[in-house]
Amino acid sequence: MIKTPLLFAxxxxxxxxxxxxxxxxxxxxxxxxxxxxxxxxxxxxxxAANFIGSDPKxxxxxxxxxxxxxxxxxxxxxxxxxxxxxxxxxxxxxAYLSQPPWSxxxxxxxxxxxxxxxxYMQPLPGNQLGGIAVISLEPKELTVVLINGVINMDDIGKLxxxxxxxxxxxxxxxxxxxxxxxxxxx
Numbered sequence: 001m002i003k004t005p006l007l008f009a010x011x012x013x014x015x016x017x018x019x020x021x022x023x024x025x026x027x028x029x030x031x032x033x034x035x036x037x038x039x040x041x042x043x044x045x046x047x048a049a050n051f052i053g054s055d056p057k058x059x060x061x062x063x064x065x066x067x068x069x070x071x072x073x074x075x076x077x078x079x080x081x082x083x084x085x086x087x088x089x090x091x092x093x094x095a096y097l098s099q100p101p102w103s104x105x106x107x108x109x110x111x112x113x114x115x116x117x118x119x120y121m122q123p124l125p126g127n128q129l130g131g132i133a134v135i136s137l138e139p140k141e142l143t144v145v146l147i148n149g150v151i152n153m154d155d156i157g158k159l160x161x162x163x164x165x166x167x168x169x170x171x172x173x174x175x176x177x178x179x180x181x182x183x184x185x186x
Contacts, residue, residue, distance in 0.1 A: 020146065024092040025075050028142060031084040032077035040072045042149075069149030075142075082139035090135065093144065094118075097133055114139050127153050 022039065029035050040048060049063045079085060097104070097120045106119035116137040122130035129151050136143040 019071075019148075020073075020093060020096045022073050022075065025089065025144065027089045028075065028077055028085050031079055033080050034076075034078040036074060036076035038072060038074035042070050045069055045072065065151065065155050068151065069147060071146075071148045073144070073146040073148075075144040077142045079140045079142075084140075085142055087137065090144075093133075093135070101130060102133070124150065129153060 029037075045066050049066045077085065096102075097118075101122045102120045103123065104118060104120050106117060108117040109115070116135070118133075118135040120133040122132075124130050131146070131148045132151065133146040134143070
């Protein structure tokens with residue numbers, strides 16, 4: 001009798017990390033005036049890599065980066081008025097991201113809760129990540145980005161503007177390397 005609960009308790013973490021069902025975010029799209037939905041598994045990423053970049057140098061770098069990724073999910077919704085989405089609909093995603101190996105590294109609230117930014121990462125040795133997730137909420141806009149797979153911290157910015165991925169530096173409210181160089185010269 002004790003074996004069944006024990007087996008379930010041991011197996012639960014394996015089931016929990018199988019992945020997140022992005023269909024649970026579908027209610028967020030109901031009132032959106034503009035929607036961007038990107039779902040790329042490993043096979044689709046390889047195919048999409050063939051359409052990236054006009055500069056061969058940048059293209060090769062991004063293709064190499066994409067080779068280590070398992071999936072990219074982007075959900076971006078814009079609304080005509082404030083209050084047209086329910087933050088509670090993000091509950092399943094936040095619950096998924098609150099489990100190991102995910103770690104919340106940014107939790108920012110501005111304007112009396114009108115703008116919220118959350119960043120989650122799966123740290124790996126050697127300045128690498130096993131995944132990154134960003135949730136950005138504004139009164140009339142909601143963005144969710146989840147990148148699953150091995151990625152070097154220095155390469156995060158290279159994904160922005162490709163395959164429907166917004167500029168992650170802006171979403172995470174991080175300074176771009178160019179901005180840091182400018183500050184050092186001043």
